[in-house]
Structures are given as structure tokens and as C-alpha cells.
Amino acid sequence: MSTTNIEEKQFLLRFKCDTKSHLTVLDHDVCMTQCPDKLCTVFCPAEVYKWEGKRMQVGYEGCHECGSCRIGCPYQNIKWEYPKGGHGIVFRLA
Amino acid sequence: MPEKFDVIVVGAGPAGTSCAYSCAKNGLKVLLIERGEYPGSKNVMGGVLYRKQMEDIIPEFWKEAPLERPVVEQRFWMMDKESVVQFGYKGLEWAVEPYNNFTVLRAQFDQWFAQKAVEQGALLINETVVTECIVENGKVIGVRTDRPDGEAFADVVVLADGVNSLLSKQLGFHREFRPDEVALTVMEVINLPKDKINERFNLEGNHGTTIEIFGDSTKGNLGTAFLYTNKDSLNIGVGTTLSSMIKAKLKPYELLDYLKKHPMVRPYLEGGESAEYLAHLIPEGGFHSVPRVAGNGVLVVGDAAQLVNAIHREGSNMAMASGQMAAEAIVEAKKDGDFSEKSLNRYKEALYGSFIIKDLEKYKDAAHTFEKYPQYFKEYLPMMNQAMSKFFTVDGTPKKEKQKQIMRSVTAEKGTLKVMQDIYRAWKAVK
Numbered sequence: 015m016s017t018t019n020i021e022e023k024q025f026l027l028r029f030k031c032d033t034k035s036h037l038t039v040l041d042h043d044v045c046m047t048q049c050p051d052k053l054c055t056v057f058c059p060a061e062v063y064k065w066e067g068k069r070m071q072v073g074y075e076g077c078h079e080c081g082s083c084r085i086g087c088p089y090q091n092i093k094w095e096y097p098k099g100g101h102g103i104v105f106r107l108a
Numbered sequence: 109m110p111e112k113f114d115v116i117v118v119g120a121g122p123a124g125t126s127c128a129y130s131c132a133k134n135g136l137k138v139l140l141i142e143r144g145e146y147p148g149s150k151n152v153m154g155g156v157l158y159r160k161q162m163e164d165i166i167p168e169f170w171k172e173a174p175l176e177r178p179v180v181e182q183r184f185w186m187m188d189k190e191s192v193v194q195f196g197y198k199g200l201e202w203a204v205e206p207y208n209n210f211t212v213l214r215a216q217f218d219q220w221f222a223q224k225a226v227e228q229g230a231l232l233i234n235e236t237v238v239t240e241c242i243v244e245n246g247k248v249i250g251v252r253t254d255r256p257d258g259e260a261f262a263d264v265v266v267l268a269d270g271v272n273s274l275l276s277k278q279l280g281f282h283r284e285f286r287p288d289e290v291a292l293t294v295m296e297v298i299n300l301p302k303d304k305i306n307e308r309f310n311l312e313g314n315h316g317t318t319i320e321i322f323g324d325s326t327k328g329n330l331g332t333a334f335l336y337t338n339k340d341s342l343n344i345g346v347g348t349t350l351s352s353m354i355k356a357k358l359k360p361y362e363l364l365d366y367l368k369k370h371p372m373v374r375p376y377l378e379g380g381e382s383a384e385y386l387a388h389l390i391p392e393g394g395f396h397s398v399p400r401v402a403g404n405g406v407l408v409v410g411d412a413a414q415l416v417n418a419i420h421r422e423g424s425n426m427a428m429a430s431g432q433m434a435a436e437a438i439v440e441a442k443k444d445g446d447f448s449e450k451s452l453n454r455y456k457e458a459l460y461g462s463f464i465i466k467d468l469e470k471y472k473d474a475a476h477t478f479e480k481y482p483q484y485f486k487e488y489l490p491m492m493n494q495a496m497s498k499f500f501t502v503d504g505t506p507k508k509e510k511q512k513q514i515m516r517s518v519t520a521e522k523g524t525l526k527v528m529q530d531i532y533r534a535w536k537a538v539k
Contacts, residue, residue: 015381015382016296016298016368016377016380016381016382017296017365017382017385018365019361019365020359020361022382023296023361023382023385024385026382026383026384026385027384027385030145051357053354053357056354056357056358056359057292057350057353057354057358057359057360059292059294059360059361059387060387061361078386078387078388079150079272080272080292080387080388080389081271081272081290081389082290082292082350082353082387082389084272084284085284085285085286085287085290085350085389086287086350086353086354090284094272095274096143096237096272096274097237098237098254099143099234099235099236099237099253099254099255100143100144100145100234100235100236102150103149103150104144104145104149105148105149105150105151105152105214105215105384105386106149106215106384107213107214107215107297107341107383107384107386108152108153108154108155108213108214108215108295108297108343108384108386
């Protein structure tokens with residue numbers, strides 16, 4: 015089967031998760047009060063960011079480490095680091 | 109006492125591995141540091157590897173490298189919602205040595221290439237993140253890693269850490285990139301039996317096809333999609349500038365699914381099985397976004413230096429060539445025992461004198477033009493489809509009258525002057 019949604023796509027991947035997030039939302043109030051569109055929840059290709067009414071939930075475990083959120087957050091409100099060596103996403107094909 | 113190397117290369121992608129390979133081949137002591145479980149495990153590419161720059165490093169590499177198919181046909185699609193205008197070129201001179209380009213799967217290819225650097229004597233260390241460059245008296249003298257006691261020293265540190273080059277940013281070589289300087293691209297590898305691929309793409313044996321798709325593939329936003337043939341799988345992907353993605357509030361995976369379901373694309377994928385989904389940024393700022401590439405004891409290569417020609421989908425070849433140029437500069441610097449910026453600027457001179465910067469300069473205003481004037485993707489591509497449909501539909505209208513009607517429909521919508529301006533602007537951006 016060819017995938018039809020993001021859950022099925024993410025399910026194809028292998029991750030070696032660290033116990034600590036490499037992505038940090040610096041100030042959840044900025045998301046709440048200044049960012050009505052919550053753009054990271056739209057353009058993140060792995061649906062890492064989910065707005066939970068009061069704070070941004072960061073599902074770093076499914077991150078592709080593409081860097082879009084660091085560059086695309088209009089408030090530079092995301093601290094972006096690489097996961098610890100050998101951790102994070104493990105692409106097996108392309 | 110931590111070990112001292114001649115060269116430390118950060119990142120075992122095409123740029124870093126080329127540099128490590130060439131340095132080691134010239135007898136230098138090289139440390140190649142990769143953050144992934146293995147080289148390639150963090151790297152993503154649509155899939156086209158050009159022969160020339162790879163061959164400059166390893167002659168006749170196609171005899172042993174893990175490649176998918178030599179590309180014998182390149183197609184271009186100007187796609188609307190239920191139609192497509194196509195052109196392309198197929199030539200069997202590309203089916204024989206020395207070939208023009210190949211489709212590849214990077215996880216295998218990068219491992220193979222890094223192993224070649226190891227065979228030349230480079231020391232490869234995986235699963236290690238370089239957290240910062242060690243700077244002393246204005247000179248980079250080594251790197252700090254996330255391993256315990258993880259410092260290493262060298263005469264030259266080569267930053268091949270990719271589009272997210274936190275290290276060159278730390279050194280102040282560039283500010284943070286803007287969303288219009290990077291393209292967010294997502295792709296899927298879809299398994300399909302070899303005979304099905306050959307039937308659907310009209311191919312024989314191991315021959316391969318690439319299709320670049322413009323227009324409705326990005327819903328008219330600035331970007332492209334691609335469909336490439338591997339041995340027994342297809343790579344299908346789509347990307348737009350991050351700024352376009354933000355402006356149009358597009359979810360990249362939904363755009364990919366839209367493309368997969370598109371009536372012009374769907375028949376090629378029918379019955380395929382998704383094997384992997386990948387997202388990555390492509391540095392597409394072009395000439396104006398190339399950062400400082402040389403400093404005291406440090407060089408920047410490949411994606412980290414924004415060396416991508418988006419119009420011609422060239423990137424990994426530029427990465428390899430830049431890595432090799434960096435190696436040549438380091439070898440010369442070593443002879444002089446001088447690793448200052450002035451000495452290492454040999455690399456910058458080579459880069460700026462080569463096809464790499466010349467090509468980036470040629471297209472320096474292209475992305476900006478097409479981003480600022482969205483009518484090319486949004487209006488002219490559908491118009492082109494309508495014109496073709498009208499012209500080739502036999503309905504008893506004399507051809508001369510048809511041509512008039514087509515011209516009128518284009519100019520009526522926008523005005524003759526506007527159309528002329530648009531044509532001139534586009535020509536200027538790519539001439």
C-alpha cells in the first residue's frame with residue numbers, strides 16, 4: 015500500500031530516540047499570545063508540533079531533523095540542536 | 109592528550125567525504141566525523157547523482173558503487189489539474205559509459221563512499237555530534253564533540269555539516285537563513301517491481317528516467333516535484349521554498365499526497381508499496397546566500413556553503429567538487445605550513461573560478477523573481493495547458509483563427525504589455 019496520511023508515513027521510519035528533546039520551545043506564551051497561526055504545526059513535515067490550548071507539545075521523537083522549525087518560526091522561539099550522536103532519525107533508503 | 113590531525117572533516121555526506129577522501133589520498137591524517145549511525149542515515153536526496161564530479165574523485169566509480177539506474181531520459185512536465193504539457197530528451201548515449209547521471213539511494217551510496225575514504229586512510233567516527241569549533245586567537249584549532257573527553261585538534265577543520273550548518277553560523281560566517289533561502293522537500297520511496305517500472309516508463313533493462321514536475325504539483329507555489337526511477341522502486345517528492353509553504357499554509361505531507369493522487373501521476377504509482385518517507389531542507393538561496401567559505405584554520409563546503417543550483421537540480425555534484433577543491437587548498441597550505449585564511453583562500457578562489465559559483469551567479473535573481481511574481485507558476489502554466497488543449501482539439505476552427513484565439517485569451521486576461529513585461533523579466537532572471 016502507498017501511504018495516504020502522515021501517521022502511515024511516520025510509521026515507515028526508524029528512530030533511535032534519545033530520552034531528552036533536542037527541540038525546545040523557549041516561551042509557550044509567545045505561541046499563545048503572538049502566534050495565532052501556530053505555523054510550525056502546519057509546515058513541520060513530521061507533525062512534531064501540536065498546540066494543546068495552552069502550550070506547544072513537541073513530539074521530538076518523530077523529528078526528521080530538517081531544520082524548518084528553527085528557520086520558519088516567525089518569533090525564533092524554537093531552540094534547535096542536533097540529537098545526541100547516533101540518535102534521532104535513521105534513514106535506511108534515500 | 110587528545111590526538112592531533114592534519115584535517116578534521118565534520119559530516120560524511122558527499123562534500124565531507126570527497127574532502128576526506130582527497131586529503132587522505134594525499135597522505136594527510138584525516139578524521140571524518142559523522143553524527144548519524146552510519147554515513148547516509150541523516151542524508152536525503154531526490155536521487156540524481158552526476159557522473160562527472162564523482163568520476164573526478166573516483167574514476168569509473170560506476171563499476172563498483174551502489175547505483176540504481178543510469179538516467180537515459182529527462183522529462184519535464186508543466187502540469188495543470190487534469191492535464192500536462194510535456195517535453196524532454198531521451199538519448200542512448202547516456203546508457204553507455206561514461207554515462208551522464210544515475211539515480212541513487214543515499215543510505216547505501218554514502219556508506220560506500222565513506223568506506224572509500226577509509227580505504228584511503230581517513231579515520232571515520234560515527235554517532236558523534238560536533239557541538240562547536242575550538243577557537244584560539246582567532247583561529248579554529250579543533251572541534252568539541254558530544255563524546256566524553258571528546259575534543260580533537262587539527263590544522264584545518266572542514267565544515268561539511270549540511271544545510272543546518274550550526275557550526276558556520278556559530279563562527280559568524282552567516283546569519284540564520286531566511287525561509288525564502290531554503291526549500292522544504294518531502295519524498296517517499298515506493299517499491300514497485302522492475303518490470304512494472306520498465307513498462308510504465310517505457311524503459312529497457314536498467315535504464316532510468318527522471319521527471320521534473322512544475323505547476324499543479326505544488327498547487328502553483330514556487331517549487332517543483334520529481335518522480336525518479338530506481339531499480340525496483342520510485343522516488344516521488346515535492347518541495348517549495350519554506351516561505352511559500354508558510355504563506356500558502358501548506359502541510360508538506362498533504363502536498364505529497366495530493367501529488368500522489370494527481371490523475372497525471374497516479375497511474376505510475378498504482379500498486380506500489382511505500383517504503384520510506386523523508387523530509388529535508390535544500391539550501392536554495394543561491395549566489396547571494398553563499399556564506400564566507402574560508403577562515404583561519406577552517407573551510408565550508410557543500411550544502412553548508414549553500415552550493416545548490418535549484419534550477420538544474422544540481423547539489424551533490426557541487427558538494428563533491430567543493431570538497432575536492434577544499435582538499436587541494438589544504439594540501440597546498442600544508443606544503444607552506446600556513447593555514448591562515450589568506451592561505452586557505454585558495455579554496456575560495458578555486459570555487460569562484462569554477463562552474464559552481466558561475467552557475468549560481470547566472471541564476472542569482474531567478475528564485476527571487478519567481479517568488480516575487482507568482483504568475484509564472486500560478487497563471488502561465490495553466491494557460492500553457494489551455495493553449496495546447498485548444499490547439500490540438502480538432503473542432504473545425506481554422507488553425508490561424510485558433511492561434512489568434514489563443515493569443516487573445518492570453519493577452520485579454522493580462523494585457524499585452526503585462527505579458528511582454530513578464531516574458532522579459534523571466535528571460536532576464538535565467539539568461
